Amino acid sequence: MHVVVAEPAVSPDGADAAAVVGLTGDPAATEPPRWTWADTNLWYPGLLAAGARVARAHDLRLAHRVLRTSAWTTGTALATRGAGPWDALPTLPVTGRDTGPSDQHALFEIGPDGTAGADDRSPDAPACRAALRDQLAAVAASTRPGRLRLLLAAEAAGALAAVEMHHVGVPWDAVVHDAVLTESLGARPPAGTAPPRMAALADDVRTALDAPNLHLDSMPDVLRALRRTGLPVTSTRSWELREVDHPAIDPLLAYKKLSRLHSANGWSWLEQWVHGHRFRPEYVVSGVVTGRWGSSGGGALQLPRRLRTAVRADPGWVLVVADAAQLEPRVLAGLARDERMAAAGHGQDLYQGMVDAHVVDSRAHGKVGMLGAMYGGTTGASAAVLPRLAKAFPASLALVEAAARTGEVGGVVTTHLGRTSPRPGAAWHDTQALAQTEDAGVDDESRARAQTRAWGRFTRNFVVQGTAAEWALCWIAGVRRDLWALGEQPGPASRAPEPFARRPHLAYFLHDELVVHCPAALADDVARLVQDAAAGAGQLLFPGFPVDFPLSVGAATSYADAKDA
DNA sequence: ATCCTGCGCGCG
DNA sequence: AAAGCGCGCGCAGGAT
Known part of the structure; x- marks a missing residue:
């Protein structure tokens, strides 16, 4: 099998080495190379199939999407020019839906003319070099270069992890x-x-x-x-x-x-969907406007809880399941630099912390109140608790309120690392304009009002959900890096394909939850590693700010049992 | 025959 | 106890 890595991927050892190293902000050669390519989904499956694991990458397609729309790159050349080929790139599936594992290699066969016979939709090497230069320039000229660099690195790390998880699949009985x-x-x-x-x-x-x-x-x-x-x-x-x-x-x-x-x-x-003891869903990195992952094929992110018992580790291996506790309110505390909210969640359940601080009467009230604050709930128990939350946590509540007000007038909001919400479409503005005209009826006005509030709820939630997705990307990136560093393990190999058969590896991801497949003897080490990575993600996003990101972690042979362990 | 849309429900 | 955010999927039934 022929694997093409130099074209159109841009090798960090090639002419653009300085630029690529520049992205990391660390010119020391001690770090692994960061491969830059048009699309991780195009290149990485073939590398993995050949047994090659990539440590770090820059995904030009994902980065382009962030940088074109970020409020922090406004005015840069990348953001101001008209739509180009990078805007038209389709979201590439990792594999063809009906092709077996071997067929994906076809993408990487060298054609009869000596060029990659793959996919002429993919930009060639010069286009990738030019795009990388543009992107790095846009980051450098942006309002928050450091945060955008982190976001782009996290997106690419997520893309690598997503292809790897598709490669190994979810162990399924x-x-x-x-x-x-x-x-x-x-x-x-x-x-x-x-x-x-x-x-x-x-x-x-x-x-x-x-x-x-x-x-x-x-x-x-x-x-x-x-x-x-x-x-x-x-x-x-x-x-x-x-x-x-x-x-x-x-x-x-x-x-x-x-x-x-x-x-x-x-x-x-x-x-x-299940072949050879594996369910192999496709993850769509950044498939959701907020930056969350989507999935395609088999409904991977909607597996009913009662089927989690069918997720079973291979013989001699276990599943370590980690779940971020009250992720979104903690993220909000960090976003708003709300020390009182952070303190409520320090070393314990955040909602219980609200009870202990006499903010709410019960854990349930704390939870439903915070959900209402983050989703824009206006009725029921949720709305009833809101005034108390606003009094106890003014910084957090003011942040989501401000995001809602911005959305209601058609403005954009931005996550902690720089992902910016889309603007409402033409239909939204048409409805608003119609309600302003002389002959607008009560129906027109109430429709416009409802739509206004709806977009406010969207932007209100965008900042929280989107920043939580950024935390999760950083978490995944850290777990992935540290798992690989554990190296090959003695004992029985798993059924995972190389290069992961003897290595602990990510097996499943669900917004704020990770499943690692590892040899049974390693369960405690992995549990610690996953927790350390969560703390690391928190510090990457909110350096120096005292907000905790505790996990509930359990290990068992089945996903269902690990959650209760 | 094939595409599209709304509904309902699974997940966070 | 409830209906506020984000998704993907299967189905039924209408549109083409």
Whole structure:
């Protein structure tokens, strides 16, 4: 197999070495090289397949997206010129959806003319060099070069980790998964027919509604049947149905639950997505506006909790599961430099800390209040607690309020490391303009008002969710670096492909939660490492500011058990 | 036959 | 106890 690394990747040993080293801010040659390439998803899978692990990278596509829109690069050449090829780059899948692991190598075969036969959508080496120069210049000329450098390094580290996690996959026990399905749904039915449990529940619903031919999967039909029975429902949402007292409701809710499991993560999911003891989802780095990761294929970020028991370590190995505790309010404390909020979370559960500080009466109130503050809740228990939170934590509350006000007038907000929110689209402005005209009706005005508030809730949440995503990127980067440094381990190899078969490795990531797959003997070391990396991420984002980022960490052979350990 | 949209629900 | 942020996916049913 031929692996092309020099074109169009820009080697740090080549002509742009100074520029690349400049990105790190450390000219000392003791650090590993930072590979610069158009797209990690284009180049890294082939390198990994050849057994080569890359320590650090600069992803031009991801960096471009950040720098084009950041409020801190306004006025730089990169930000002011018209849209170009870097704006048009598609989000490249790591692999073709239906291709086996070997087919991805095709991207890296050298073509008959001696050039990479891959993908002519990818910019060539001169274009990459030019783009790198532009990006470094934009960072240098920006309002906060240090923070942007950190963000770009974190994005690229995330991109490397994401490709590696796709490469190794989530360890999956299909037998356990099948047992969960059989226990809930009954024996696996022939394709195209309903599982026994679902069929029985459907009959119960039809009987209770006196609708012998009702098709349970048709929401309009079900809604009509419910209303015909005199039930005051406007939709078939579970939370609305739960308010209703009628013999049809319990079996209907149970049916919907099972139907969801069957269609989203049933036997066909298992057959489509699990091969060789692995579920190999694709992570889409920065796939969400806020900077969170998205995923594609198999719904990797929506695995139902009840299926976590099917996530099983290989023989002799364990899963170390780490979960950042109250990540978003802690991030908000850092963002707002809110020492009182940080103190409430010092060395303990942050919501309990609020109780101890006599800010709220119960942990539940603290939690629902903070969620309301960060999401823009205006009703219920959440709104009731807000005044007390505003009094106790004025800095934090003022920050999210300011973000909301900015969004309400169509402005942009920026995360701690420099990711800036999108502007509302033309339709938003049209609706606002319409409400200002002479003949605007009450409907137009209320629509505009609702839309105004909605965009305010979006920007309010953007700063918190986006900065939390930045913390998570830094955390992942640290864990990834330190896991690799542990080196190859004695004892049984895992089923993970090289170069990770004998090395502790990241196996799964979910916004504020990480799963590491490692030899059983290493569980304690890894747990400590993951915790140290969390503290390190906190200091990278908020140097010198005393906000803690504690984790709940557990180790077990199954994901489900590790969470409770 | 194929594409698109809204709904509902899984996750954080 | 509730409906405020961000997603992906499968399905049904309408649009093409």
